[in-house]
Amino acid sequence: MAKYDARKGLEQIIKVLAINPNLAFVLIGDGTEKENLLELAKQLNVSERLFFAGFRKQSTDYLPYFDIYLAPSRSEGVSLALLEAVASKTPVVCSDIISFTELFEKDELSFFELDNIESLNNAIEFSLANSNELVKKAFGKYMNNFTETFMAQNYLKLYHQLIDKNISN
Secondary structure (H helix, E strand, O other): OEEEOHHHOOHHHHHHHHHOOOOOEEEEEEEOOHHHHHHHHHHOOOHHHEEEEEOOOOHHHHHHHOOOEEEOOOOOOOOHHHHHHHHOOOOEEEEOOHHHHOOOOOOOOEEEOOOOHHHHHHHHHHHHHOHHHHHHHHHHHHHHHOOHHHHHHHHHHHHHHHHHHHHHO
């Protein structure tokens, strides 16, 4: 869904393909790691289950067609792509980095230990088996915490608090 580079951790997905023959991976976007990912897929004999769709103008339109959205990042700010996946009611599997675990709970998304391929596989299997419950809880959190209206109201509240603080000083 965006430019991919080494910090996106996409090679973990290719490695999980090697241990779980029931999975396939569609990558939307483009980036500097494409050749390395293709080479790894070739080495692991999973190239036939890997598809690079390239840049797509409205990549979120594809989310309803995926069984899960996978975010294996090593580092990330607030992930707009993750929030878009949740908003589209697509189950999410993501690395257990702090920028993800601060936003959602373990009963809303399926988390895995970074660079632990067995943990990633387990998180994928858990997400697939529990997708309805995870989606329901994650979407509820999204609607109550991450919509444009909610965010605007919080910013307005913060501005009022700052103004009130400055007036009282």
